[in-house]
Amino acid sequence: MGCSSKLAECLPCGYGYVVLTAVGSVFVNVWHAHNVMRARKKFGVEYPLLYGPEDKKEFNCIQRAHQNYLELWPEFLTLLLLGGVQNPKVATGAGVVYLVSRIVYAKGYSTGDPDKRKYGSFGMVGMLVLLGNTVCLAFHLLKWNPLKAIKS
Numbered sequence: 001m002g003c004s005s006k007l008a009e010c011l012p013c014g015y016g017y018v019v020l021t022a023v024g025s026v027f028v029n030v031w032h033a034h035n036v037m038r039a040r041k042k043f044g045v046e047y048p049l050l051y052g053p054e055d056k057k058e059f060n061c062i063q064r065a066h067q068n069y070l071e072l073w074p075e076f077l078t079l080l081l082l083g084g085v086q087n088p089k090v091a092t093g094a095g096v097v098y099l100v101s102r103i104v105y106a107k108g109y110s111t112g113d114p115d116k117r118k119y120g121s122f123g124m125v126g127m128l129v130l131l132g133n134t135v136c137l138a139f140h141l142l143k144w145n146p147l148k149a150i151k152s
Helices: 006-010 015-043 054-086 088-109 114-120 123-141 146-151
Strands: none
Touching: 015 054, 015 088, 054 088, 054 114, 054 123, 088 114, 088 123
């Protein structure tokens, strides 16, 4: 049973994996939100407070991990969905690496020791690959070959 959409006909084979990776990012966001809701109950931090007082450091770290995810989510989705047009397998792989790193980042940060968030820093490699993939798409669309320009 195939998709008969005109858009689907224009997208490269394997782009569905890029879409599934984007959907996976929604689940990572829901997981973060669930962690914050549980921490609100555990530490008694009521709405509308975004952060708790200084003695609620563990709550603040959990909340900060979620906020950081939200801060980078638009860039991630933009690079994933656009770069996936150029090379869906590369975009999917880099996207999965990034999402796994965000979970590792949050797990480390949620201990209350902000230094442990660094264990998830490997996700920036995924983000850089997504950036490079998207830049390649731009070059391709502009029919510009930087290597050819250097040789001239």
